[in-house]
Amino acid sequence: MAHLEQVGELELIRQLAAVLSSGPGVITGIGDDCAVVSYNAQDNTDLVFTSDAVIEGTHFKEGCEPCRIGHKAVGRVLSDLAAMGAVPRWAHINLVAPPEAELAYIREIYTGAQKLAGRHGLVICGGDTASSAPLALHVFAAGTVEHGGAVTRSGAAAGQGIYVTGTLGFSQQTGKHLDFLPRVAEGRWLRDYAGAMLDVSDGLAVDLARLIQASDCGALLEADLIPVSEFAGAQAAPSEKLSHALYDGEDFELLFTVRQEKASGFMDAWQSAFNTPCRRIGTTTAQSGLLEWINPDNQRAPLPQGGWLHYS
Amino acid sequence: MAHLEQVGELELIRQLAAVLSSGPGVITGIGDDCAVVSYNAQDNTDLVFTSDAVIEGTHFKEGCEPCRIGHKAVGRVLSDLAAMGAVPRWAHINLVAPPEAELAYIREIYTGAQKLAGRHGLVICGGDTASSAPLALHVFAAGTVEHGGAVTRSGAAAGQGIYVTGTLGFSQQTGKHLDFLPRVAEGRWLRDYAGAMLDVSDGLAVDLARLIQASDCGALLEADLIPVSEFAGAQAAPSEKLSHALYDGEDFELLFTVRQEKASGFMDAWQSAFNTPCRRIGTTTAQSGLLEWINPDNQRAPLPQGGWLHYS
Numbered sequence: 001m002a003h004l005e006q007v008g009e010l011e012l013i014r015q016l017a018a019v020l021s022s023g024p025g026v027i028t029g030i031g032d033d034c035a036v037v038s039y040n041a042q043d044n045t046d047l048v049f050t051s052d053a054v055i056e057g058t059h060f061k062e063g064c065e066p067c068r069i070g071h072k073a074v075g076r077v078l079s080d081l082a083a084m085g086a087v088p089r090w091a092h093i094n095l096v097a098p099p100e101a102e103l104a105y106i107r108e109i110y111t112g113a114q115k116l117a118g119r120h121g122l123v124i125c126g127g128d129t130a131s132s133a134p135l136a137l138h139v140f141a142a143g144t145v146e147h148g149g150a151v152t153r154s155g156a157a158a159g160q161g162i163y164v165t166g167t168l169g170f171s172q173q174t175g176k177h178l179d180f181l182p183r184v185a186e187g188r189w190l191r192d193y194a195g196a197m198l199d200v201s202d203g204l205a206v207d208l209a210r211l212i213q214a215s216d217c218g219a220l221l222e223a224d225l226i227p228v229s230e231f232a233g234a235q236a237a238p239s240e241k242l243s244h245a246l247y248d249g250e251d252f253e254l255l256f257t258v259r260q261e262k263a264s265g266f267m268d269a270w271q272s273a274f275n276t277p278c279r280r281i282g283t284t285t286a287q288s289g290l291l292e293w294i295n296p297d298n299q300r301a302p303l304p305q306g307g308w309l310h311y312s
Numbered sequence: 313m314a315h316l317e318q319v320g321e322l323e324l325i326r327q328l329a330a331v332l333s334s335g336p337g338v339i340t341g342i343g344d345d346c347a348v349v350s351y352n353a354q355d356n357t358d359l360v361f362t363s364d365a366v367i368e369g370t371h372f373k374e375g376c377e378p379c380r381i382g383h384k385a386v387g388r389v390l391s392d393l394a395a396m397g398a399v400p401r402w403a404h405i406n407l408v409a410p411p412e413a414e415l416a417y418i419r420e421i422y423t424g425a426q427k428l429a430g431r432h433g434l435v436i437c438g439g440d441t442a443s444s445a446p447l448a449l450h451v452f453a454a455g456t457v458e459h460g461g462a463v464t465r466s467g468a469a470a471g472q473g474i475y476v477t478g479t480l481g482f483s484q485q486t487g488k489h490l491d492f493l494p495r496v497a498e499g500r501w502l503r504d505y506a507g508a509m510l511d512v513s514d515g516l517a518v519d520l521a522r523l524i525q526a527s528d529c530g531a532l533l534e535a536d537l538i539p540v541s542e543f544a545g546a547q548a549a550p551s552e553k554l555s556h557a558l559y560d561g562e563d564f565e566l567l568f569t570v571r572q573e574k575a576s577g578f579m580d581a582w583q584s585a586f587n588t589p590c591r592r593i594g595t596t597t598a599q600s601g602l603l604e605w606i607n608p609d610n611q612r613a614p615l616p617q618g619g620w621l622h623y624s
Contacts, residue, residue, distance in 0.1 A: 004418065005411035009441055015415065016407075016441075023435035025401070035438040037457060044357055049437070051404040051452055055444045089337070092363040094406075094450045095328075099317035103327065106316065110331040123335035125361070126347040129321055129328075132367045132446065138406045140363055140452035144351060157355050196319050279426040 028152055031214070033080040033198050034143070036150045047152060048143040050080035056134040060178065068178040069137065070112030075182045076158055076201075077141035078120055082187030083199040085151040086143030087181045088122035094138040095129045109137065120184045149191055151256070156196035156215035158286040161256035162265070165278050168204055169244030169253050170231040177250035187254055192241050193266060195284075199257035205303055207255055207292050215257075218290035220305060221282035232276040239296055246303075257284055340464055345395040345510050345528070346455070348462045351389035360455040360462060362392035364599040368446040372490065378417050380490040382424030382496075383450065387494045389453035390432055391564040394499030395511040398455030400434035406452075410445040410510045420422055421449065432496045461503055463568070468508035468527035470598040472569035473578070477590050480516055480563050481556030482543035489562035498588055499566055505578060507596075509568035517615055519567055521603050527569075530602035533615060551608055558615075 003014055007158050017030040021197050028036040029048060034050040054073045056062055074091070093113065097106055117124055117147075122141060165186060171177040183199075190197060196215050200207045204226070212219045228245040270278050282293070293303045315353050316324055329342040339358060340348040346362040364383045368374055386403070393400050405425065409418055434453060477498060483489040495511075502509060508527050511520045517539070524531045532567055540557040549558075570578050594605070605615045 001416040003411065004409055004413050004415060004443070008515050009443075011417065012418070012441060015419055016422050019419055020426050020436045021430055022437070023433070026435055026437050029437045030439075034403070034406070035448050036436075037437065039357065039401060040357065043352065045352065047359075047402075047454070049402060049404055050448075050455065051406050051438065053406050053408065053439050053440055054452070055408065055442055058444050089351060090347065090359075090361060092347070092361055092452055094363050096365065096367065096448070097316055099315065101316050102539070103316060103324065104316040105329055106324070107331055110328050114332050121335070123338055123349075124332045125334070125338050125341045125349065125365065127342075127451075128364050129324060129464075130365045130367055132370050132448070133315070134444065136408070136444070137361075138440075138450040138452075140361075140404060142361065142454065253350050257448060266620055278469055282371045283431070 013207060028150065032152050033083040034086065036084065038147060044147050045144050046147050046150060048084050048086040048145055050077050051138065051140045052080065053136060054140045055136040056198060066108035067112030070109040071116050072178045073137040073139045074113045074116045074122065075180055075252065077139045078116070078122065078182035078184055079199040080106045081141060081143040082182050082184045083197050083254060084145060085149065085187050086145040086189035087188065088120045088141065088143050088184060091117060091122050091124045091139055091141040092104060093124055093127040095127065096132050096136040098133040098135065099131050128229070131136040151191055151194045151197040153198050153211050153214035155198050156217055156257040156284050158212060158217050158284050159260055160195050160284045161280045162219060162251055162257050162264060162282040162284060163278055163280050164200065164204070164227065164255050165276055166251070166253040167227040167229040167277065168200065169229045169241065169248045171248055171250045173231050174229060176229065180252040183254045183276065186274055186276055190254070190256055191260050193262045195257040197254060200251045200253045200255050202249045204255065205246045206307060211255065212284065212287055212291060216288045217296055218285035218287040220285050221293035223293055223296045225281045227277065229281050240281060242296065273307060318526050323433065340462065344464050345392040346398065348396065350459060354457045357456050357585045358459050358462060359541045360393060360396050360398040360457055360618045362389050363450065363452040364388040364392065364551060365448060365450045367448040378420035379424030381419040383428050384490050385449040385451045386425045386428045387492055387564065388433065389451045389496060390428070390434065390494035390496055391511040393453060393455040394494050394496045395566060396457060397461065397499050397503035397511050399500065400432045400453060400455050403429060403434050403436045403453040405436060405600060406438040406450040407439065407441045408444050408448040410447065411443050413447060414429065463503055463506045463509040465508050465510050465523050465526035467496055468529055468569040468596050470529050470596050471572055472507050472596045473575060473592045474531060474569055474594040474596060475590055475592050476512065476516070476539065476567050477588055478565040479539040479541040479589065480512065480565060481541045481553065481560045483560055483562045485543050486541060488541065490565045494564060495566045495588065496585055501585055502566065502568055505571040505574045511565045512565045512567050514561045516567065517558045517617060523567065524596065524603060525601055528600045528606070530597035530599040532549060532592055532597050533605040535605055539591050548569055555606065609613040
């Protein structure tokens with residue numbers, strides 16, 4: 001009998017999705033950053049749902065500063081909503097905590113969660129508490145977007161520029177995986193430009209592979225253009241730093257393509273709107289699923305796959 | 313420093329709610345079975361959100377039949393939606409499972425979840441997977457209700473009949489805590505009759521205390537009228553059986569009051585609509601927070617408090 005560690009996360013999700021039935025009103029179901037639903041044809045608004053967990057030992061270490069746990073928990077769902085171009089609205093938090101947990105520590109987690117949620121208009125209006133270990137928060141969030149306006153993973157086509165916000169790599173070493181700023185305003189603004197979009201949670205190489213698979217196109221990255229995060233402790237060679245940028249997870253930056261009719265003047269418009277760094281790192285290509293790069297030796301080659309997934 | 317086991321679940325929720333800010337569109341926030349929100353004044357529909365967890369060792373035992381785990385996980389959120397009078401719409405499931413879990417077992421959990429969800433029109437359209445132990449499902453659900461039409465805990469007033477569906481007690485011994493049928497159609501129908509409503513998750517005594525506290529009234533139960541579940545293994549005296557009906561949790565029956573103008577003919581209407589048992593068990597009274605009963609010795613007395621709560 002197969003165990004989860006043998007089949008891997010993607011196959012697990014594929015098999016669970018096969019058990020579940022879709023239904024009326026579901027525009028985008030399992031397989032994107034969020035689900036998109038519509039319940040009222042007269043209404044000009046779609047609802048966007050997402051859920052994520054942060055679990056001690058998996059997503060943060062024991063003894064982590066509590067406000068950072070709350071920040072990360074809310075940041076993850078905000079990043080998912082951002083990747084759809086949605087407006088954050090309401091959230092629920094399910095808390096799992098052992099009976100010996102300190103009340104003050106739990107309260108600080110919620111203070112961190114509220115601080116980030118409040119900054120983005122996300123109202124935490126409910127949840128559940130359960131007595132168990134390890135400490136965990138499961139956050140559910142709902143957002144809204146104009147009917148038909150959600151940006152999915154599947155809207156890219158050959159010949160579009162591929163862009164990423166911020167810098168990538170070393171999120172564990174720098175603490176960015178706890179303190180990242182979800183790109184909510186940027187994601188919302190990108191509705192007018194993006195072909196496809198997602199947030200980089202499992203590493204650039206893995207997440208770009210998802211985007212081109214969903215969009216039925218290919219991609220050509222340029223190694224020299226990939227923005228690598230500064231990490232003072234890194235004594236690594238440039239190629240090793242690049243490897244961190246490609247395969248480390250939890251950067252929660254936006255990865256997107258720009259539609260061809262919007263390509264002209266895109267970077268100027270971006271820089272007028274935001275201080276957040278944004279960089280073109282490649283181009284989508286025609287051959288479905290083919291992920292290539294111009295490597296550091298200036299040769300065109302398949303991008304070696306890596307990245308981090310649960311259960312593998 | 314205070315630990316969760318010292319402060320108890322209610323105080324924990326009170327303190328966490330104090331950290332969180334409400335916001336625009338929230339009609340009913342923390343403290344009811346579901347949150348109720350409205351995002352569009354022109355729209356005649358409110359959204360209703362709830363979330364619950366089922367965790368191995370807390371809500372089910374190791375080795376539990378997997379389809380029953382999925383049934384309970386979805387049943388809990390359906391019961392919450394029912395208690396608001398809402399139509400179930402969409403759900404997300406966050407799965408926590410250790411890497412050595414069997415794929416076939418997890419798939420069976422989802423089969424049980426889908427079966428119950430499908431019967432009630434609830435579409436499971438997303439979620440998250442994480443590698444950790446113990447096995448757990450966190451389910452988030454969204455429903456809809458006519459604008460202003462959600463039934464809350466706070467709508468009771470003195471002089472209303474208090475009713476409960478089904479029978480109460482021994483849910484652990486009989487397996488009802490896993491196999492219960494959420495009263496979705498009944499809850500929806502009760503919108504036209506109920507003053508206040510909730511589902512009995514922590515025991516009749518505790519949940520009725522919550523209802524009268526939220527409604528700022530009192531209640532007088534009649535011991536002789538409380539419907540006790542049959543349990544073949546019970547050799548207990550009648551008073552001990554009654555104690556199970558009052559203090560056991562996880563029956564997931566609806567507890568509600570009927571508005572005075574709807575009292576006449578209520579039971580006839582119920583019996584025309586449903587085969588589900590329903591019984592009047594008492595009356596709301598004027599003194600806020602006072603929970604009394606006519607005890608088995610036919611004396612009026614305060615109802616002894618008990619019931620089961622997390623962290624206490």
